[in-house]
Amino acid sequence: NPERRPLIAGNWKMFHGGNSGLALAADVVSIAKRVPHADLVISPPYTILGAVSLDCQGKKVAIAAQNLHAKDKGAFTGEISGPMLVEAGCTWVIIGHSERRQLFGETDATVAEKTAAALQYGLLPIVCVGETLAEREAGKTLAVVKRQLEAFLDILAASDKAVAIAYEPVWAIGTGKNAGPAEAEEVHAAIRAWLAEKSPALAQRTRVLYGGSVKPDNAKALLGCPNVDGALIGGASLDAASFGAIAEAA
Numbered sequence: 717n718p719e720r721r722p723l724i725a726g727n728w729k730m731f732h733g734g735n736s737g738l739a740l741a742a743d744v745v746s747i748a749k750r751v752p753h754a755d756l757v758i759s760p761p762y763t764i765l766g767a768v769s770l771d772c773q774g775k776k777v778a779i780a781a782q783n784l785h786a787k788d789k790g791a792f793t794g795e796i797s798g799p800m801l802v803e804a805g806c807t808w809v810i811i812g813h814s815e816r817r818q819l820f821g822e823t824d825a826t827v828a829e830k831t832a833a834a835l836q837y838g839l840l841p842i843v844c845v846g847e848t849l850a851e852r853e854a855g856k857t858l859a860v861v862k863r864q865l866e867a868f869l870d871i872l873a874a875s876d877k878a879v880a881i882a883y884e885p886v887w888a889i890g891t892g893k894n895a896g897p898a899e900a901e902e903v904h905a906a907i908r909a910w911l912a913e914k915s916p917a918l919a920q921r922t923r924v925l926y927g928g929s930v931k932p933d934n935a936k937a938l939l940g941c942p943n944v945d946g947a948l949i950g951g952a953s954l955d956a957a958s959f960g961a962i963a964e965a966a
């Protein structure tokens with residue numbers, strides 16, 4: 717299914733905001749030439765979005781922001797809007813990352829609001845969902861992911877855009893503990909089924925990415941799962957060799 721070509725996205729978080737980011741982006745442009753079978757996305761800090769997107773123009777590397785404000789403009793000191801991100805050259809935006817939910821108070825409601833804003837202003841959202849360790853141990857994984865998904869499912873279904881959802885178990889992010897392929901596939905298959913219940917076309921066009929300690933040595937097994945359409949990568953995206961090896965595994 718060409719709509720579900722592998723999507724490999726690097727979430728740089730608050731790293732590589734200057735010259736090292738420009739150099740890493742240039743390395744990712746080279747990686748893109750070696751992996752024509754995958755779509756590559758990088759998500760640098762705001763300060764270099766404009767410069768990186770100029771360098772990546774026409775080079776098959778798309779740019780994502782790590783967050784946005786739901787309003788288009790206004791008196792919101794320190795915030796960045798969807799139209800500004802589009803002007804800076806972004807085509808994607810990560811929404812509801814667990815760090816935003818846990819450290820910056822984002823709720824299912826703000827995630828929904830931001831998802832609607834992204835689509836309204838012409839950005840493709842990568843919306844993140846995932847359970848904590850306590851939730852997994854209490855057997856609540858599917859219930860939590862379903863609740864998070866239901867907050868924005870109608871918004872995705874009302875658009876015809878090829879969006880992405882990232883399943884990122886919180887206990888696997890930055891911990892070196894990845895979900896096993898069977899654990900990941902169980903949740904990915906459930907997400908696909910919930911999408912299909914809402915709209916078969918939505919289930920067809922939505923790429924469901926796995927995130928959480930994806931590394932070169934576990935990428936092949938995770939990306940080989942039938943309902944895993946790519947990866948959202950934190951730590952291993954900060955280094956061109958690891959990011960390249962993961963992209964090659966897709």
Ligand code: PEP
Pocket residue numbers: 727884888889890891892927928929930948949950951952
């Ligand atoms: C992330 O932050 O989206 C992530 C998956 O991080 P890491 O790959 O470092 O676990």
